[in-house]
Amino acid sequence: MNFTLANRYYIRRCFKAFLLFYSAYYLIGLVFGIIGLIVKQFGGNFAIGGGFYIPLLFAFLFGFHAVRSPFELFQANGISRKTQFCSYAWITLLMAAAMGLLATASDYLLSPWTSCQSAFNTFFWMRYDTAGDGISHFMQGPQLGGAVYFFESVLWNFSAFAALLMLGFLAGLLAYRLGTRGKLIALAAIALVPVSWQLILHELDYEKEQRARAAFMNTVAALWGYPDGGEMYRAVLLCLMLFLVAAIISFLLLRRMIVTKRA
C-alpha cells in the first residue's frame, strides 16, 4: 500500500519534470529547426545538432534530485526507506521506457532538421547504413533502419536512461550522506582522475603515449559497441549492468540513511 503511495508521489514528480523539460526541449529544438529551414530556403546553411545529450543529462539530474526532498518527505510521512527505493527503481523503469519511446519518436519525426535527435541516432546511425554507396547518411538511422531501428532505438535508449536515472540517484545519495568535507574530497578526487591521467601520459615517451591513448579509446569503444557502430547490444548490456550496480549500491546506502537536516 505504501508502495502505491510512494509511486504516486514519484509519478507526480516525474510528470512535472517531464512537462517542464520536454516542452522546453522540443520548443527550442523546433524553433531552431524552423529557423534552419527558413535559412536554407534563402540558400544559407544553418544546422543545429548535438542536442542528443540533453535528455541524458536530464535523466541524471532527475535521479540526483529524487533523493533529498522525497527522502525527508517520506521520513515525515512514515514511508520506509526500502519502499522509497523499490518505488524509485520501478519509476525508473517506467520513465526510461517513456523517455526511450519519446527519444525514438523524435528521431522519426524531428531528425535531422532539428536538434532533437536521440543519442542512439548519434552513436549508432552507421549500423543501419548498409548501402555502401560511399555517401554518408549521417543521422539517418530511422530512414535507413525501419522497424529494426525502432526496436533497437527504444531498447538502447531505455537502458541508457535507466542507467543514468539510477546513477543520478546514487550520486544524490552520496551527496546527501557526505558532509561538506566529504563532498569537497569527492569532487577533488573526481577532478583528479583526468588530471592524473594526463600527467601520466605526459611522462611517457611519444610512442607509449600514443599506444596508451589508443588502448584507452579502444576499451571505451569496445564496451560501447564501437568503432564500427555495430555492437549496440554490448552498449545495452553495459548500461543495464551499470543500472544494476548503481541500484545495489543505492539500496545499501539508503537502507540505513538518516535525515541530516538540522532544524
Added chain:
Amino acid sequence: MSRMDIRGVSMRYGKNNALQDVTFSLEGNQIYGLFGPNGAGKTTLLRIMSNQLFPETGQVLLDGESVVENDRALRRIFFVGARNLYPDGRSVGKQFAQIKMFYPTFDLEEAGRLSDAFGLDTKARLGSLSTGYQSIFRIVAALCSNTPVVLYDEPVLGLDVNHRERFYGELLAHYVKRPQTILLSTHLIEEAAGLLENVILLCKGKLVLCKKAQDLMERGYTVTGPQGLVSRYAQGKQIIGSEQLGGMKAVHFLEESPESQLPPGLERSRLTLQSICLYLTKEERGEKE
C-alpha cells in the same frame, strides 16, 4: 487502540550514550508526557520510535510489530518534530492534501478549520512562514492526522501563550472525541501537567520513571521547619532534594505522605510536577547537595 512497547533501546552518538537500555510502554489511548533535561535523549527516542533513527539494541513495537522499516506500522504513527521535513516550495494547503495522500485518516476539513483558528495562511508557501508558524503547520497536521499513535516533540516551542493554550485545548478536544495514544515531549511541564495521564522522565539517556501523573503528584511534597526537626522527620524517607537557609531547612520527598502525622513546628506543602521532575533529574545528574 494501539500500544507501543519500547524494550531495552540503546543508542550511541560517537562516545555519548544517547539512550541506555530504555524500557517502557505506552498503553493504548492515554496521554503521556515525556520530560527531561536538554540532551536527555527525548528527541532521539522519538525519532527511533518513528523509524527516523535506528536503535543499536532493543525493540520498538507497535501492537507487537517492530516499527523498523515497517510500512504497515508506520501508517499508524504520526510524528511531529522540530525539523521541517516538508518541502519549502509548496503551499500549506497543498501540504495538507499531500499528507492526506499518505495518511488516509487525515481530516482535511478540520485542517482548514484549525488553520483559521490559529491564523495559519493555507495559501502561503511553507518556506515563507516564520518558524513559529511552521511549527503551527506541523501541529495542525498532527491534530488532524487521526492516527492511533501521535508523537509530539516540543510542539509548542516558539509559540506564544495564546497559541499554546489553543493547542492544548484542541489537543484535548480531539482526544475526548477520538481517543489516541499520545506522547507529548515538552519543557513546559506545568502547562502540560493537567493534560497528562502519565509521566515519563528521561535523564542522561536513562529512564528515571514512567508513572501515572496523579500518583506522582500525590507523592511529592515538601516539609519545612527548623533544621533539627526536619532532619529527624526525614529519616528513612525517600528524599529527592533539600535546601537550607540559616536554621530553617526544607526537604523534598517523593513518597506516600501520611496525612496527619506531621510533628508540630513543621509545615507541609505539595510539590508541583515540574519541581518533582527537576529534583529527580538533579539527583540523576549528581547535583544533589
Added chain:
Amino acid sequence: MQLSFQEEKPLYLQIAQGLEDGIVSGAFSEETQIPSTTEISVTYRINPATALKGINLLVSQGVLYKKRGLGMFVAKGARQTLLQKRRESFYQSYVKTLIQEAKQLQLSREEIVALLERGLNE
C-alpha cells in the same frame, strides 16, 4: 469552579469538591445530570481520566450515580449527606484548628468564647 494547579489538593479532589459545591449550593439539583467527563475535561483543560477519578470518588460516596447510556446523576439525599459531611469537616478543619491555635496563643476558655461572641455579633 476554579481549578488551581498550585493548590494543595490534587486535581481530581478539586473536581470532586467543585461538584460537591455545586450540589450543596443547589446548582446541581438532585436527580439531575451533571456535566460529563468530556465537558469537564475540555472546559478545564484536564485529562478526562482525572475528571473521571473525581466523579468516581463521589459515586463511591453515594453522592452521584450512573444512569446507563445517559451519564452521571445527583443521588437523592446527596445534598443532605454533603451538608452533614461538611459540618463534620468544619469541625475538624476550623474548630479544632481554632482551639489548637488558641492554645498556642495561650488564650483561656473564657477568652475563646468571648472572641466567638465578638465574631458572631459583628
